[in-house]
Amino acid sequence: MVPYYLLSPGGLFLLLFFLIPLALMVYLSLKSGGLLSGGFSFSWEFSNYSSALGQYRPQFLRSLTYSVIVTIAALLLAYPMTYWIAFYAKRKSTWLLLILLPFFVSFVIRTIQWKFILGDNGPIIGPLKNLGLLSDDFRVLATPFAVVAGITYNYLPFTALPLYVALERIDKSLIEAAKDLYSSRWESFYKVVWPLSLPGVFAAFLLTFVPATGDYVNSSLLGGPGTTMIGNIIQEKFLVELDYPEAAALSVILMIVMLVLASVYARILGTEDVERAAGAQA
Amino acid sequence: MNKRERSFTDPAAMQRVLGHRLTRRSMLKGAGYGVAGLSLASFLAACGGDDGGGGSAAGGDGFDIGEIYAGEAGDTVNFTNWPFYLDQAKDKDGNVFNPSLKQFKEESGITVNYEDTINSNEEFFGKIQPILAGGDDPGFDIMVITNGRYFAILAENGWVYPLDPNRRPNFDANATTWAKDPFYDPGNQFGMAWQSGVTGIGVNRKMVNGEVTKLDDLANPDKVGRGLVGMLEFDMPDFVMINLGIDPKTSGPDEWKEAAAWLQMQKESGTVRAYYGNDYLAEVQSGNLSASMAWSGDILYSEVWLLYDMGFVVPEGGALLWIDNMMIPTGAKNPVGAMEVMDFYYQPKVATMVSEWVLYMTPVDGVKELITKDADQAVEDGYKGYANKLYQTAKSDYLFPDEEFISHTSFGFDPKTDEEIEEWDSIFLPISQS
DSSP: OHHHHHHHHHHHHHIIIIIHHHHHHHHHHTEEEETTTTEEEEOOOTHHHHHHHHHSHHHHHHHHHHHHHHHHHHHHHHHHHHHHHHHTOSOHHHHHHHHHGGGGSOHHHHHHHHHHHTOTTSTTHHHHHHTTSSOTTOOOTTSHHHHHHHHHHHHHHHHHHHHHHHHHHSOHHHHHHHHHTTOOHHHHIIIIIHHHHHHHHHHHHHHHHHHHHHOOHHHHHHOOTTOOOHHHHHHHHHHTSOOHHHHHHHHHHHHHHHHHHHHHHHHHHOHHHHHIIIIITO | OOHHHHHHHOHHHHHHHHHTSOOHHHHHHHHHHHHHHHHHHHHHHHHTTTTTTOSOSSGGGGOOHHHHTOSOOOSEEEEEOOTTOSOOEEOTTSOEEOHHHHHHHHHHOOEEEEEOOOOOHHHHHHHHHHHHHTTOOOSOSBEEEETTHHHHHHHHTTOEEOOOGGGOHHHHHHBOTTTSSOTTSGGGSSOEEEEEEEEEEEEEGGGSSSOOOSGGGGGOHHHHOTTOEEEETTTHHHHHHHHTTOOGGGOOHHHHHHHHHHHHHHHHHTOEEEEESTTHHHHHHTTSOSEEEEEHHHHHHHHHTSOOSEEEEOOTTOEEEEEEEEEEETTOSOHHHHHHHHHHTTSHHHHHHHHHHHOSBOSBTTHHHHHHHHHHHHHHHTOHHHHHHHHHHHHOTTTSOOHHHHHTEEEOOOOOSHHHHHHHHHHHHHHHHO
C-alpha cells in the first residue's frame, strides 16, 4: 500500500497543475466570442485550429528550423565540453558549477545583456569596426543569427547536463578494452562512447529542442523583422488580439507537434535506448 | 487429458476466472480516474461560459455610484502607474521619494502606495483581466490606461467603477478642454486624464543625412540608413494613417489596407531594424537607431535633461495624440480615497510638480504660468542652468500645444466591436509578425 501513498503528492501535483490546466486549455481552444461582445462561450469551434494552422505556418516552420539549428549547435558545443569534463577533468564539480553559473541570473536579464554585448558599437563589434575588419553598417542584433545565438546560449546548460550525466556513467574500462582490441581513438569513440551516450543525447535533444521552439524572449529582444517565432505569435494573440481561444489552439497545436516529433525521434534512436534513458538511469 | 480436467485445473482457465477479480491496483486506478473526472467536471462547470464576460455586459449600467462611494476614505490608496510618470526627488539621506504624494499625505492623512509596474497596456491588461473577470480585488485602487482597445474593453465589461462626478471639484474647475468629455469616454464616466502625449519621430541628429521632416523619410535608406529605423508596433497603424491624410477615428478597412501597404513598402525598403514596444528609447540612446517612432516626453527628457543629441519631430502629415487615463478597477478597496488622489492632481500647483519632471502634456490649466514662475524663482536663487531647462519646458509645444499644433495631431482608431479588432489585427499584425 505504501508505494501508492508515496505516489499521491506527485500525482496530485501533476493532476492539479498539469492535467487539469491542459484540459482547460483544450476547452478554451474550442470557444468563440470576444471581449467586446460579452465574453467567450464553448461552441466546438474547430475553425480556431484550421485558421491558426493556415495563417501561421511560416512562423511554425521558422520556429522549428531555428530550434533544430539551436539544438545541433548546442550539441556540437556541449558534447566536447562535457566529454572533457567526464573523462579528463580532475575537479568535475567545479567545471559543472561554471556551466550552471549563468542560471543564477534571470533568463531575461541574460538576454538583455546580450543586447549590450552584441550592440552595434558594443564591446565586441565596436573594436572590430574601428580596426576596419567590419564595415560600418555591419550588425548582429535584429538578425536571425542573433536570435539563434541567443537561444543557443540560453539553453546550453540544458544540453550540457544530460550529456554529462550520460557520459559520466560510461564505464571507462570499455574504452580500455576497445584499445586493447586495436581500435584507434576515433574508432573507440565512434563505436563505444557515442552509442553509449545516445540516451544522454536524446535527453539533451528533448530538453533543448522543445523549450527552444516555444521561446519568444530572444526573438523579442534580439530579433528584427522576419524573425518572429510561434511563441511571439501566441503571446500577441493572447495579450494584444485578446483572442484567447485561438491562442489556446496555437498552444495545443505546438504541443502536439512537439509530441509527434519527439516520438519520431525516439523511434529513430530505438526504443530500447529510450527505456534506458528513462528507467535505467536509476 | 480429457476436457473436464482442462476446464478445472488448466492454469490458463484458472487465470481467466481469477483475472477479473478486484485487485487493489485496479481499484486505485478506477479511483484515480474517478477523481480526475469529477474535478474536471466541476472545474468546467465552474468556469464554463464565464471567461471574459465578467460583470454586466453593458458598461457601467450595473453599478450604483452611491453604493461604491459610500463611507469615508480609507487610510491607504494603492496607485499603479507607468515608469517615470511621477515627480521624484531625493531626501536628505539620499532616498528617492515622490514630493506630490508626500504633500497629499500631509493634506489628507491618506498614504499612497505608488508602484510603477505598468510597462505596456497589453501586458498589464493580460495580468489583470483574469482577476477582474473573477470579481476579485486586483490589489490597487488606481491604474493608468491609454485610450484605445483596452480602455474600451475595461469599460464595456464592467471591470472598472464609474467615477463619481460629485467628487472631482478640481477637475471640473481646472481641467483643459481636451481632458473634459473625450470622444472615447463621454462625460468622463470611467477615467480622468493623467497625462497626454504625442507619438512622432525621434531623431539621432548625428546619424541622419539631412533633416527628417516627413513620414516617407523613414522609408528612405539614403536619409536614415539601412536597418536603423525603429517603429512602434502598436502606434504605427494610426501614425501612418494620419500621415497619409486619413483621420483614424473615421477610418475603415480600406484605409487600414492603405496604411498597411505603406508599412509593407517600408519593410521592403530595408530601413526598419525592428518593431518595438517600450524599449525603443534605449536603442535610440545607445545609437542603434538613427530615427524611430517615439513618444514626446521620452525624447524631450533625453534631450533636455540627459543631454543626448536627439530631437523630436512632428512630421508634416501630423502626429498621433493619445491620453493616459486614471481608472478605478472593480474590487478596489478604497474608491473614495482613490477619487481624492485623482482630484488632488488637478490642482495647478500639484500638476506643475508633475509636469516639470515628467515632460508630458498636462490636463490641467494654468501649469505653463506656474512653470515660468518657478523658472523665474530659480534664476533668483542662482540656479541658471535649472532655470533654463524650466523655461525650455514652459515654451515646449509638446507640453503646451497651441491651436495650430493641435490641428496637426489626431487621435487613433477606437474599436467598438470584436469584429473591428479582428479585422484590424489581421491587416496590421502580419507586418510585424511575418
